Amino acid sequence: MSEETIRKPRCLAEMARSTERRASPMQVAALILDEAVDELWRCTSHISQERCAIHNLPEAYSG
16 A cells, blocks of 8 residues: 555544544545445446355355
8 A cells, every 4th residue: 555545544534533523544444445335336236236246256265
């Protein structure tokens, strides 16, 4: 992970903080990831749910 990628959530967390609310860089990163996954899911909703099922993922059986 680049230094820039680490720096941005830190900066955003600082901007979101107030005397009543604390925000951590991890919370910011989790929120960004959650929103990105939701958006990607909406954009790919035309793909069959069966195609996305875990039994179709070869890596699920490795180990």
